Amino acid sequence: MVGQAEVARIVVVDNASGDGTAEMVRSEFPTVELIANTENVGFSAANNQAIRAGRAPLALLLNADTELKEGAPAALLDVFEEDGRVGAVAAQLVLPDGSVQRSCRSFPEPAAVLFDAFGMSRLFPRNERFGRYRMTYWDHDSRRDVDQPMASALALRRAALDEVGLFDESFPLYFNDVDLCYRLRRAGWRIVFEPRAKVLHHHGRSTWQVRPGAIIESHRSLIRFYRKHYRGRVGWMGYWAAIALAALTMYPRAAGAWLLRRGR
Numbered sequence: 001m002v003g004q005a006e007v008a009r010i011v012v013v014d015n016a017s018g019d020g021t022a023e024m025v026r027s028e029f030p031t032v033e034l035i036a037n038t039e040n041v042g043f044s045a046a047n048n049q050a051i052r053a054g055r056a057p058l059a060l061l062l063n064a065d066t067e068l069k070e071g072a073p074a075a076l077l078d079v080f081e082e083d084g085r086v087g088a089v090a091a092q093l094v095l096p097d098g099s100v101q102r103s104c105r106s107f108p109e110p111a112a113v114l115f116d117a118f119g120m121s122r123l124f125p126r127n128e129r130f131g132r133y134r135m136t137y138w139d140h141d142s143r144r145d146v147d148q149p150m151a152s153a154l155a156l157r158r159a160a161l162d163e164v165g166l167f168d169e170s171f172p173l174y175f176n177d178v179d180l181c182y183r184l185r186r187a188g189w190r191i192v193f194e195p196r197a198k199v200l201h202h203h204g205r206s207t208w209q210v211r212p213g214a215i216i217e218s219h220r221s222l223i224r225f226y227r228k229h230y231r232g233r234v235g236w237m238g239y240w241a242a243i244a245l246a247a248l249t250m251y252p253r254a255a256g257a258w259l260l261r262r263g264r
Contacts, residue, residue, distance in 0.1 A: 008073070011035065011053045013046040042172030047151070051166055057159070063152040067200040069094075075197035076155040079143075087160030087189025088181065090149030091197035092140060100140050101201055103150040104193055106132050107182060108222060146193045147185065151177035153199040160189045168228075173214070175221035182229060 013035045014022040022036040035049050051059050072091055079089045093101040106112055112133035125136035164183040167176045181191055
């Protein structure tokens with residue numbers, strides 16, 4: 001947890017890891033506040049535990065597979081200080097090979113999801129219409145307002161959370177960050193991507209082990225997001241059809257990629 005003009009307070013939430021992490025934190029980092037869950041309560045609930053444990057006006061959420069680079073917290077704080085309507089600031093995620101991870105997307109409107117599912121973003125990556133969902137037309141190397149950055153390294157203003165609420169725990173693994181960002185944007189809060197704040201991200205080390213189950217849960221969460229935020233709109237059946245078509249095209253491709261990786 002990060003507060004302005006004060007020493008940072010660090011809260012570690014261990015989701016019943018079973019690999020000795022909790023014991024290591026207790027013995028090697030006695031000043032860190034540890035919340036050791038007896039069961040895996042999910043990403044949303046665990047982050048909510050950490051946020052509630054803090055009292056500072058700002059909170060910096062970090063996944064277990066991330067490493068802060070020098071100057072990253074200060075760069076994030078600068079953005080909050082520049083504008084009181086900034087509700088969230090995302091860091092630039094850098095992969096172990098030194099490349100920048102494309103960690104920001106637009107909200108999953110049907111057209112954007114369909115263009116991505118049918119490969120239009122790969123055929124025309126510089127086209128803002130076809131590459132809208134994954135923002136392939138943007139190099140992720142400049143500051144800008146965004147819809148939904150990954151929550152792997154995300155700083156949040158507590159006043160904004162007090163207004164819109166914490167992570168929705170009905171999204172245990174996926175789309176919890178999308179849901180939170182959607183509520184922030186609808187309430188008028190800005191979400192900013194700051195490339196000066198660099199965070200090393202060892203992306204995908206755990207999710208590849210359970211890839212088929214993760215794919216299914218991702219699609220379930222997307223449908224849950226549509227039901228929560230788009231139900232009642234004119235053309236609801238169009239949204240549902242978009243999800244069905246996207247799932248039909250993405251399941252075989254993702255399953256094939258997983259099997260190939262396992263074979264290697």
